[in-house]
Amino acid sequence: MKFKTIFYIIVMTLSIATQSSEKQLPPCPSSPNCVSSQAAATDADHFITPFKITGNVEAxxxxxxxxxxxxxxxVITNETGDTLHAQATSLVFRFVDDIDTILDAEAKLIQIRSASRVGYxxxxxxxxxxxxxxxxxQQAHVIE
Structure with missing residues (x-):
């Protein structure tokens, strides 16, 4: 019984340790109506440079x-300590775009993604x- 318990604890610890602690933005679809700082840098249609924080992370x-x-x-619809989700609605047709951000305080980066929900x-x-x-x-002097 003790062996099974110890084995279970070891397996669970290893599985948690191997999971990436780095949060990820949702990937962009193949359509050109999305940009993401976590897209491949070679993907000119979707890649956008993350925001490099120059000073205080909280500021x-x-x-x-x-x-x-x-x-x-x-409007901001969801927020945690290091993630934020907002929605932007177009004026005429009322299309909704999603804006997702992740604060990487250790790397002093804000990862960002903005994507249309519908259309091409x-x-x-x-x-x-x-x-x-x-x-x-940049005008607020908080990023490069």
Missing amino acids: AWAALKKALLSQSRT SDFGVNRKRVELLRSQL
């Missing part, structure tokens, strides 16, 4: 939330959204 995270909320028709092309809206956020955070 950068707070500035990101403020910048997101300053965008029209954008977004006419560059998601890339423009992320670049606008980048610009706002």
Whole structure:
């Protein structure tokens, strides 16, 4: 009985230790209506550079939330200590885009993904959204 218990504890410990502790954004679909900082750097349609934090991590995270909320028709729908999910709704057709972010405090990075829920092309809206956020955070002097 003791052997089974010890064996079980060892197996569970090893399985937990081998799981990646690094959080991942959902992958982009093959359609060009998504950008992600965790897409392959060779994927020009989907890759966008993550936000490199220059100062205080908490200040950068707070500035990101403020910048997101300053965008029209954008609401934060879910937030944990190091993840954030927001939704942006288009004005005319009411299409919803999802914005997901992960704070990697150790690496001083904010990983980001912006994607349309429906359709094929977004006419560059998601890339423009992320670049606008980048610009706002640069003006706040919290990222490079």
